Amino acid sequence: MLPEYKTSVTKVDNADKMAGKAIFTGDIQMDDLLTAVSVRSTIAKGKVLDIKLPELPKGYYFISAKDIVGENICNIIFDDWPIFVDKQVNYLGETIGLIVGEDKGKCLDLAAQVNITYEEETPVFEMVNSYIYKEFTKGNPELFKGAAEIYSESFATGYQEQAYLETQGMIVYFDNDVITVKASMQCPFYIHKAIMRVTNYPENKVRVIQPAVGGAFGGKEHYPSLMGGQLATALLKIRKPIRMIFDRPEDIAFTTKRHPSRTEISAYLDKHKNIIGLNIHVHIDGGAYKGCSGVVLSRALIACTNAYTFDNLIVNGDAYCTNKVPSAAFRGFGSPQSIFAIELFIHHLANHLGIDPLELRNKYMVKQGDITSTNGIFRDPIVLKELRDKAMKMSDYENKVKLYSRPGSNRGIGMSWFLHGCGFTGGGESDIIKAKLRIKKDKDGVVTFYTSQVDFGQGNRTTLKRIVVDTLGIPEDKVIYDAPDTSLTLSTGPTAASRTIIIVGGLAAKAAQHLKDIWVDGEEQEIIEPYVAPNFIHWDEATMQGDAYPGYAWGVNIVEVSFDPLTYQIKVDGCWSTYDVGHCIDERIVVGQADGGIVQALGYGYLENEVAIDGKFRQRNLSDYIIPTIEDVPELETGFVDNPFPYGAFGAKGAGELTFVGGAPAIALAIEMAIKHKVNKVPANPEYIMELLSHED
Amino acid sequence: MINHFIPKNLSEALDILSNHDCYIIAGGTDLMVQKHRSSGLLPTFEKDVLYISNLEELNFIRSDDKGVHIGATTKYRDISSSELVPQLFKDVISELASPNIRNMATLAGNIGNASPAGDTLVALYVLDAYLVLQNKESKREILVKDFIKGVRKIDRKPDEMITEIVIPHHDLHYYWKKVGSRAAESISKLSFLGAYITKEGIIKDLRIGFGSVSITVVRNRDIEKQYIGLKIDEFSQQIPEIIRKYDEIINPITDQRSTKDYRKKVAMNLLKDFLTKIK
Numbered sequence: 001m002l003p004e005y006k007t008s009v010t011k012v013d014n015a016d017k018m019a020g021k022a023i024f025t026g027d028i029q030m031d032d033l034l035t036a037v038s039v040r041s042t043i044a045k046g047k048v049l050d051i052k053l054p055e056l057p058k059g060y061y062f063i064s065a066k067d068i069v070g071e072n073i074c075n076i077i078f079d080d081w082p083i084f085v086d087k088q089v090n091y092l093g094e095t096i097g098l099i100v101g102e103d104k105g106k107c108l109d110l111a112a113q114v115n116i117t118y119e120e121e122t123p124v125f126e127m128v129n130s131y132i133y134k135e136f137t138k139g140n141p142e143l144f145k146g147a148a149e150i151y152s153e154s155f156a157t158g159y160q161e162q163a164y165l166e167t168q169g170m171i172v173y174f175d176n177d178v179i180t181v182k183a184s185m186q187c188p189f190y191i192h193k194a195i196m197r198v199t200n201y202p203e204n205k206v207r208v209i210q211p212a213v214g215g216a217f218g219g220k221e222h223y224p225s226l227m228g229g230q231l232a233t234a235l236l237k238i239r240k241p242i243r244m245i246f247d248r249p250e251d252i253a254f255t256t257k258r259h260p261s262r263t264e265i266s267a268y269l270d271k272h273k274n275i276i277g278l279n280i281h282v283h284i285d286g287g288a289y290k291g292c293s294g295v296v297l298s299r300a301l302i303a304c305t306n307a308y309t310f311d312n313l314i315v316n317g318d319a320y321c322t323n324k325v326p327s328a329a330f331r332g333f334g335s336p337q338s339i340f341a342i343e344l345f346i347h348h349l350a351n352h353l354g355i356d357p358l359e360l361r362n363k364y365m366v367k368q369g370d371i372t373s374t375n376g377i378f379r380d381p382i383v384l385k386e387l388r389d390k391a392m393k394m395s396d397y398e399n400k401v402k403l404y405s406r407p408g409s410n411r412g413i414g415m416s417w418f419l420h421g422c423g424f425t426g427g428g429e430s431d432i433i434k435a436k437l438r439i440k441k442d443k444d445g446v447v448t449f450y451t452s453q454v455d456f457g458q459g460n461r462t463t464l465k466r467i468v469v470d471t472l473g474i475p476e477d478k479v480i481y482d483a484p485d486t487s488l489t490l491s492t493g494p495t496a497a498s499r500t501i502i503i504v505g506g507l508a509a510k511a512a513q514h515l516k517d518i519w520v521d522g523e524e525q526e527i528i529e530p531y532v533a534p535n536f537i538h539w540d541e542a543t544m545q546g547d548a549y550p551g552y553a554w555g556v557n558i559v560e561v562s563f564d565p566l567t568y569q570i571k572v573d574g575c576w577s578t579y580d581v582g583h584c585i586d587e588r589i590v591v592g593q594a595d596g597g598i599v600q601a602l603g604y605g606y607l608e609n610e611v612a613i614d615g616k617f618r619q620r621n622l623s624d625y626i627i628p629t630i631e632d633v634p635e636l637e638t639g640f641v642d643n644p645f646p647y648g649a650f651g652a653k654g655a656g657e658l659t660f661v662g663g664a665p666a667i668a669l670a671i672e673m674a675i676k677h678k679v680n681k682v683p684a685n686p687e688y689i690m691e692l693l694s695h696e697d
Numbered sequence: 698m699i700n701h702f703i704p705k706n707l708s709e710a711l712d713i714l715s716n717h718d719c720y721i722i723a724g725g726t727d728l729m730v731q732k733h734r735s736s737g738l739l740p741t742f743e744k745d746v747l748y749i750s751n752l753e754e755l756n757f758i759r760s761d762d763k764g765v766h767i768g769a770t771t772k773y774r775d776i777s778s779s780e781l782v783p784q785l786f787k788d789v790i791s792e793l794a795s796p797n798i799r800n801m802a803t804l805a806g807n808i809g810n811a812s813p814a815g816d817t818l819v820a821l822y823v824l825d826a827y828l829v830l831q832n833k834e835s836k837r838e839i840l841v842k843d844f845i846k847g848v849r850k851i852d853r854k855p856d857e858m859i860t861e862i863v864i865p866h867h868d869l870h871y872y873w874k875k876v877g878s879r880a881a882e883s884i885s886k887l888s889f890l891g892a893y894i895t896k897e898g899i900i901k902d903l904r905i906g907f908g909s910v911s912i913t914v915v916r917n918r919d920i921e922k923q924y925i926g927l928k929i930d931e932f933s934q935q936i937p938e939i940i941r942k943y944d945e946i947i948n949p950i951t952d953q954r955s956t957k958d959y960r961k962k963v964a965m966n967l968l969k970d971f972l973t974k975i976k
Contacts, residue, residue: 026736105738247736566966567876568959607879623884624953631880686886687959694962 008588011462013212013455022212025169025184026245033171035104036063036234036244039097039114040254041089044123044323044615048087048096054113060106062114063234064097070200074226075193081289081326083198083229089118090288091323092615093254095226100234100242123323125615127262127283130318132294134301136544138375139312143276147268151349155265155341156681157664159610159617160258160603162330163627164456166214167251168223172231173241178487179232181208186220187494188452188484194225195232206232210483213456217600218329220456221496222291223255249620256328257610259284259296259319263304263341268312273353275364277312280304282338286319287326293319296327298425300334302548303661305373306342307384307419308364313373324615329496331600331660335420340682343416343665348678358415366419376547379536383641384554387578388417390639391556395576400560404673411573413560414669416662421549422654423499426539429531429550433493435504439468439511440526447472447515448480449508450489453500458656459589460500466585467505467649471512490528498654501585502551505649507531534647551645553653554580557598557666560634561606563674568686568693570606570671576637579658583644583651594638594659601663603628605682606671700745707754710747710858711833718855719747723770724801726794727810747858755860758782764826764865769805769858776804783864785871785890789820792875795882805859811845811913816875818845819890819908822916823871826864832856838863848912869894869902872971876963878954885909886955887964891971900927900975905968910949910960917946929976936972943968 016022039062041048053062065072065084074081085096099111170183179201181191188208195206208228213220227244234242246255262283268276282300286293301317346364350357368382392398397415404411423429439449449468455461465481472479492504511529518525539546560574577594584590607626611618619625644651668679677692700717704710713719720742722728732740749755755768760781767776776782777790777799793799793816807817808828820826821841828844830837830853841862844852853859869892877883888908894901903924907915920942924932949960 104735108735108738245736566970567874567963569876571880618953620953623882626878626883629879629881686963687956690959690962 008586009462009466011459011589012465013461017212024166024212024214025171025182025243028171028182028211030171030173030241032240034100034102034238034240034242035107036098036100036231036242037104037107037111038095039099039111040093041085041096042092042116043089043118043120044092046089046118046120048085048089048116049119050117051096052115054110056110057106060099060101060110061234061238062097062099063230063237067233067237068198069233069236070198073197074229075197076222076225076291076328077294078290081226081291083226083233091325093325094288095230098230098234098244100238123615125322125324125612127285127320127322129321131286131290131321132297132319133317134294134297134544135316136301136374137314138371138373139277141277141312141314143312144268144279146270147276148271149269150266151269151352152264152266153345153348154680155263155344157261157337157340158683159260159612160330160608161252161610161625162215162217162219162257163622163625164215164217164219167246167248168220168227168255169243169245170224170227170231171241171243172228172235174235174239175207177205179206179235181228182211183208183224183228184213184220185210185224186216186454186456186496188454188486189491190222190225190494191228192486195228198229199232199236206486208486210454210485213454216454216456216495217331218333218496219256221329221494223328248622252620252625253617254325256291256326258330259286259293259327259334259337261285261300261337263338265341265345267345267349273355275310278305278310279314280316280338282317284317284319284334284337285322285324285327287322287324289326290319291326291328293327295425296329296334298334298544299421300338301544302374302421302425303335303419304338304342306339307366307417307554308342308346308361309366309370310364315373324612331597332657333497336601336604336661336664339416339418339661340665340668343418344668344679347669347672372548374548375545378552380551380645381643382554383580383643384417386641387554387556387580390641391415391558391576391578394578394637394639395558395560395574397558407676410563410565410674411561412563412670412673412675413558414666414671414673415556415558416666416669417554417556418662419552419554420498420654420658420661422497422502422551422553423549424497425548426541426546429499429503430533433531435492435507435531436490437492437504437507437511437529438490438526439515439529440524441515441519442524443522445474445521446478446480447474449511450484451492451504451508452484452486452489452494453492453504454484454495456495458593459586460495463501463585463589464505464508467508468512471509472516498553498657500656501652502645502648502654503531505652506647509649550647551653553582553655553658555658555662557662559602559663559666559670561667561670561674563671568689570674570684570686570689572602572632572634572667574634575602577659578639578641579655580641580643581655581658582648582653583642584640585650585652587640590640590655591638593655595636597656597659598636598663599628599633601660602633602667605664605667606684607632609683609685699742701748702745703748703751707752707860710749710752711831713747714856714858715833717745719745721747721749721809721858723750723803723806724772726798726802727806727812749858764863767804767862767864769860770803773799773802773804783867785820785824785873786864788873789817792816792877804862808841808844808862809851809853809859811847811849811851813848813912814885814909816885816888816908818914819888819906820873821862821864822914823890823892823904823906824864824867826862828859829861829863830857831860842914842916845913869904872974874967884954887949887960889964889967889971891968893975895929895975898929900925900929900932905943907947907964910947910964915947932975936969939972940965940969
């Protein structure tokens with residue numbers, strides 16, 4: 001029996017955050033704290049020939065590649081991203097060095113006086129140079145040859161800023177002889193590893209502690225590792241505490257963002273209008289360094305048929321090297337791009353064939369037991385029909401479709417449905433992450449457990465603690481669970497990939513259960529619980545075949561809009577969502593994810609325009625880069641269908657990314673209905689809508 | 698050495714201005730952003746600064762036969778809640794920035810800042826608003842449209858300050874549209890204000906202004922005048938010609954907020970919509 005977890009508890013971080021007592025990186029006070037500011041390249045590609053420094057006053061330093069003790073590499077899967085530019089510049093704003101000193105104003109003045117001579121090379125900004133290619137097939141693509149008709153379209157998505165409330169920031173200092181780091185981060189052990197490599201310090205001489213973190217969304221998965229390498233290098237030379245915090249324009253201009261994409265889809269149809277199969281090619285703009293672009297590409301490809309089953313597939317993907325800021329992790333991690341494409345494609349195909357889009361979608365909707373795009377199996381019960389019916393009822397979808405489809409209505413409603421694979425792709429959890437969770441009990445029966453999961457506002461500190469408290473069946477004040485400190489915790493992996501509750505939560509429940517099983521009053525006891533993947537999961541990374549994820553979460557988004565034909569502006573009038581996240585451990589926390597996820601996705605779909613011209617982003621701050629305000633968001637209604645997952649904690653699956661992936665296609669479909677014109681790109685902002693409609697004037 | 702002055706009253710403020718070339722700060726919502734350097738650092742002012750927000754003498758709204766007089770330190774919040782202020786102005790202010798900005802910012806500041814995207818400027822141009830500039834010795838009046846010379850360029854002498862703005866009374870019907878990038882906290886991509894008076898089927902007045910489509914507000918009295926005096930049905934036939942005339946004088950740019958094509962097209966759409974609604 002599952003416990004009744006619908007009732008929500010007060011988040012453990014609420015009181016401190018509401019009172020302004022929570023200590024973020026910018027709040028930390030230390031004696032002799034120095035400031036670091038970056039000296040950045042002013043060209044997108046070329047060689048550094050000479051660096052001329054201004055005269056540095058006493059106590060001011062210039063730190064660069066020459067100062068690195070270990071390797072000048074920030075490993076993000078690949079070894080291609082340098083900590084500091086050595087000779088070769090590959091994007092505009094790449095860090096050449098740091099100016100470090102007591103007074104920030106003086107540091108900025110000095111940084112502006114660093115004179116760098118370059119030998120410029122011709123940069124590439126378009127998706128032409130592929131640096132990662134992946135492909136796989138399903139069924140028998142030979143059958144495509146017998147198609148009676150081929151229908152093709154292309155879709156594009158833009159950059160997106162994470163736009164976390166707290167910008168990137170980090171402090172490094174020596175605690176005795178240990179390099180100690182406090183930073184706005186997602187993954188303490190990534191920073192730990194990066195600093196070890198740059199400094200040649202051993203594991204126990206580098207320590208990463210998480211202070212309060214104000215939002216991340218993937219943007220603090222990798223970038224803090226780069227900052228860690230830079231600041232640790234400065235620390236070894238200067239041996240005083242150093243802090244670097246980006247202002248918003250610096251954060252927007254030079255930190256990682258969502259991959260722009262282009263997806264081409266061809267449907268092969270028989271003479272009865274049945275889909276024989278699809279050929280899908282996803283292109284993503286990876287920027288100057290590969291980083292995690294290969295993994296983002298994998299997820300985009302695996303998710304390219306979304307919650308539909310097609311028997312025959314050819315799937316290809318390329319990630320491209322461009323001389324722009326590297327693209328990296330962001331909520332959804334590749335799947336929003338390809339799910340946007342397929343959701344719109346199905347509609348366009350149905351319209352082309354003269355079939356009701358809903359009918360066509362229903363026909364290919366995934367069922368339990370179906371084969372996934374990578375020839376794995378959807379093993380668990382699928383409640384997508386219930387989610388669809390519930391959302392349609394909540395929104396009065398069918399009536400509105402009839403009403404708004406009429407010419408001149410200027411209103412529209414769009415529905416997406418979607419899945420999200422929880423946890424790392426393929427064998428990532430068991431082969432790469434290898435999470436281990438430590439739980440211990442003292443003589444007084446006080447239990448402490450440790451994870452490397454960062455609570456950046458989403459609520460996992462509350463829920464993970466609850467899982468342990470309720471498994472042990474002891475009072476809440478007998479369980480201690482603090483923010484990660486790499487000197488105390490074993491790595492339970494990064495806070496990413498919607499893995500925290502499904503994977504680490506499951507691990508915490510298991511560890512707590514084992515402790516309960518061996519519990520002896522008055523004794524100190526400790527358990528180290530390793531993650532063991534369900535034994536049916538088989539994945540071959542080289543061929544991209546098998547079960548890509550241990551479990552899938554599902555959802556439906558319905559969005560209603562109205563359109564102003566004079567200004568081409570879109571107003572969001574309604575938004576309804578239903579989700580299967582397994583079992584909600586704390587419904588209010590999941591609704592928090594749902595509300596935040598859909599708003600971020602709506603922004604992606606119709607507002608958030610970020611354009612790089614010659615490698616330079618035009619939008620400088622949050623008055624140019626437009627995210628939705630509360631005035632832009634209607635009442636959000638969210639419902640759940642309970643579908644407990646056997647391998648997660650208390651039946652829970654992932655919720656963080658699921659709530660993002662369907663928003664853009666839902667609003668794009670609503671916009672299509674309102675403007676009576678096909679949409680092939682997000683953001684579908686007024687400028688784009690004007691362009692679409694101007695051909696009809 | 699930069700001096701920061703906080704005068705006790707207007708006369709002291711004018712004394713200071715007679716000796717020092719100053720930035721004048723009322724609410725500071727534009728200037729503090731423009732002079733912002735980096736978080737944790739003071740803003741960088743390259744000349745003296747005069748803070749006037751505490752000058753209660755300039756915090757007023759009153760009405761006489763010339764129009765509604767609004768003092769230079771009166772906050773938007775108070776302007777929008779005053780019974781004396783015309784509804785059009787309240788409409789403009791309700792879409793301006795955010796409540797916290799409206800609690801600080803002033804109309805005089807919006808004029809002094811002279812941004813092409815200044816939200817109140819279109820209405821001030823269209824309503825023939827003028828302002829009072831004062832120095833130690835004298836006062837002068839100048840139309841807002843003559844005061845603003847270009848992007849952040851104004852006709853203020855170093856010893857002068859704006860003490861009040863006068864919005865003449867009007868009984869115009871109006872059509873106001875701010876086209877922002879979102880519902881709130883938005884800098885306009887463009888704005889449009891059309892206003893008219895008709896009596897017994899005759900156009901008695903016609904005024905048209907566009908914001909954010911040029912270095913300053915676009916308003917052309919010569920074009921407007923050509924159509925005053927026409928009967929409404931004659932006027933309706935002239936609409937394509939009016940649109941053509943504005944099409945020729947509006948040349949917006951592409952920037953981080955929008956494109957020139959969009960600005961132009963929407964400006965023309967709104968103009969057409971306004972003109973066809975005149976009755």
